[in-house]
Amino acid sequence: MSLTHPLTTTAFDLAGYRITKSFGVVRGIIVRSRSVIGNIGASLQSLFGGNISLYTNLCERAREDAFNLMLTHAGQLGANAVVGVRYDATEIAP
Secondary structure: OOOOOOEEOOOOOOOOOOOOOOOOOOOOOOOOOOOHHHHHHHHHHHHOOOOOHHHHHHHHHHHHHHHHHHHHHHHHHOOOEEOOOOOOOOOOOO
């Protein structure tokens, strides 16, 4: 079950609301890999400099998926909001 009307903030309070119960830490973990074809395309794009849209799109999708998983986890715990939202990224080498 996901939050129906998610209230999220990076702050540790939510203006206009009072926190009455804490459900602990919620998370949304996503692991993404690049395909061989994607790596080749990104390498070609990097030759010309600037933004590498293939990697940007991959990061945006991963961040959105992680956010949605976090909201689902919060909803499963019975929460109606998530405060103190943070993003983190880690590279895992083969």
